Each structure stands twice: as structure tokens, then as C-alpha cells.
Amino acid sequence: MSKSAGAPKVSTLADLFGIAYQIEIDAVERYKMLAEQMETHNNPEMVNVFRDLARAEGIHAEEIRRQAGPIDVVAHALRVGRWSKGESPEEVDLGAAHYMMTPWHALQMALVGEERALAFFTHIVDTAKDPKVKQMAAEFVEEEAEHVNLVHRLLRKYPAPSESWPHDPDPPIAQE
């Protein structure tokens, strides 16, 4: 199922801000959940990575709230920021998590999310009728493109792990 399927309708500037804000809040929640999983499974490096990602998305959310000015984005996000099918663009795939995953894996997950958000806002730019919505969506496109570039830069810092990354000297084994 495409992640853009079931996307909420953007008719007004308030809708756009509300949905943009909800996308970031959804990402914060998802990264926090992954950080908790890694904490439970004693992978402290990944706890920090996911907490950093959650913090970054939280900063984006606050920035959107600031840009929205008098619009009550938090209340509006609750009304309009729901995906009826699939998940919101930056909710990374929980099924891709592994208890021995590395920062490279987390960044790959984040990259997919940022690219989906970029595609979502690009679609709004292409289809919006209201010029104010179109203009603001174009700004979000620029921001998401910068996030994609940022993840690519981080991926140069954290190259792909060796093929033995999931090797566990004491793995969970089926009963014998």
C-alpha cells in the first residue's frame, strides 16, 4: 500500500499547517517508540540515535507551529491530520526494526520517511488551487528536501555495516 494513499485533503492554509505539524508529531512518537524498544533490548547506541531523531522532528514541529502564527495548529492537526490508509509520511516502518540494528539502518528508515514527506508536499504544490497553500507547500518542499540532504550527509558519516551485523553470539533459538 502506497504511503500517500489515504492522505488527508488539504483545502486551506490551516489544513496544510495542521497536517504538516501532525506529520512531525507522528514522527516524534514513532522515533520515541523505537527508542523505547532499543532501551528494552539493550542497544544504547540506537536509543540515542532514535531520541536524536525524535528531538529533530520535535524541533520541526515547533517551527511549523511558529510559522502558522495565529492558526491553532495543534487543534487543527487533531481534526485533519489523519491518514485513512497507510501511515503518515514520516512514520517510519516499525517492522524494519531489529534489536541489533545500527545507525545506518535508522538513517535508512529516516530517509524513506523524509522522501515520502517530500513527495507529499510536492504533490500539494502540483495540485493546490489556493496560491497561499501552494506557496507554503513549496516552502515545506524546500525544508523536506533539506532534510533528505541532511540524512544523505549523515549516511556518509555512518556507512553500511558489514553483512554480519545481525550476528548474535547468543541468539533467541527455538526450543530444542
Added chain:
Amino acid sequence: MEELRLTADTQLACKPGDYRSDVKPVWCPGCGDYHVLMAFTRAFAQLGVPPEQIAVISGIGCSSRIPAYTNCYGFHGVHGRSLALAAGLKVTRPDLTVVVASGDGDGYSIGGNHFLHACRRNIDITYVVMDNRVYGMTKGQPSPTTEPDFDTAISPGGTGLSPFHPLVAALASGANFIARCFAGEPNETAAMLVEAIRHPGFSFVEILSPCVTYRPDQKQWKDLVHPAPVAPTNDPAKAARRIMTDDGFNIGILYRGERRPYQPKFAPQSLDPSVLEQEFEI
């Protein structure tokens, strides 16, 4: 079911996070049950029912940990007995929304007989079974829905047994709503849970929920699931044909019956424990 009607106010009042407890899940990262937990909280938020008016009941197994991860009322009961608990609760407190969480071992093996009779009784509860076709919590033994050739140290060459078909059993036993979901689609699953909870009578929702530790092959499920190609039916004969001939990856409502839910003839005179004790005194 009037109490479950949505209003603009309830939609605004409830967020999925309002239904999460502070207890951190201990499932393996990548487990489908995380998605099911999200689907639960999203469904409850969509319904707008406050946490204190929901009871999440479970038995034993990975899936049955869910009550602890919600802040609704909950009961983590005995292996396979969640439906008996839930039936008693709903009959006594019909005002509560009662949701039962189970797995394929807990629900179809240890609790198999309760399953059949819960369908037959048609009490207004929602039964959610997270099916990963393995006993995950106890290290990977074959369950009633495991494929016959699932080869492990404890079942060399596979069990050779035909898997139990829970949807067929549910239909034959009288379940009033039968659906299948995939855990990897939490919003669609949430919407299905909303439908199941709203539907009067015994609603059975099977959620394909991959076990990434003992059944890594189930990661492919996301490529195998597909929407049911036909609309829901209220005709048991059509539903039977559909369920018996599908590939096990049809996602959607497969049967929506119109049987009246069971309700006791006499409502309890009092919920005061001391009065109840007197009533049952020998």
C-alpha cells in the same frame, strides 16, 4: 450501541496517546504486535470512548500483554480463558466496551473451546486474535495455525497436520462479524476494529501479526496481503464459500451478520459485591 456514536467533540477530545500506559512493551523490535497496539489506541480514539469505559481482557502469550500497555481497564487472565472472563464482564457490565486480545495458541488451542462457544453465545464483545502461527513467548513451538511443513527442532519435518481454520470455525459457530487484517497496516486495522466494536454481537478480528524472531519468513506477509475483492456479505453461505476458498491473505470484512446479541433475561439487581455474595450464598 448508541453510546459509541461519534461526535465532533469526542473526536477532538481523544488522542491515541490518551490510551497508552507508561509501561514499555517488551516485544521483539519488528514484532507485529506493536502495530496492533497502535491500532487499538487509534481505534479507541476514533470511537471517542474514554479509557475508563473500555476493558481490554487477555489470556497468556506475547499478544496477551496488550492490556498492560493501555491505560484502559484490563485483566491479564489465565491461558486461554480470556473469552470466559470477557463474557462474564460484558453480561454484568453491558455499559463497558469489552475488547479481548489473544494469540493463535492462546485462542485456538488452549482456549479453543471457549472460542467456539463465545461465537455461539454472540455476546457483544470484540475478539482480536494476533495470529503469527507460532508460540513465540515459549520459543517457537508450532501452534494450531502453523503450516504442516514448519520444520523446527521440536517438530522435525513439520507436524504434518492441517492448520486450524479459525474464520471458518467462527462462522460455523455463530460469530456475528468476521474480519481479517494485517498488522503492518495499523490505520486500516484501526478502522476495522472500530467497525468490529460498533457491530452488535460477537465480532472476531484475526490480525496477521508477524513473529520476526521465530518466523522471519513472515516479513513477506506485507507483499502477500491484499484487500478482499468483494464487499462484505450477511449471507453465511456466501461467506463460508469465500472464507474456505480464500488464500488466507484476504484483508477486509468477510462476514457481517445480523443475529441479535445475547443479553441476559434479568439484569443484575445490584453490582454491590456484598449483595451479590448474598445472592450466591449456599
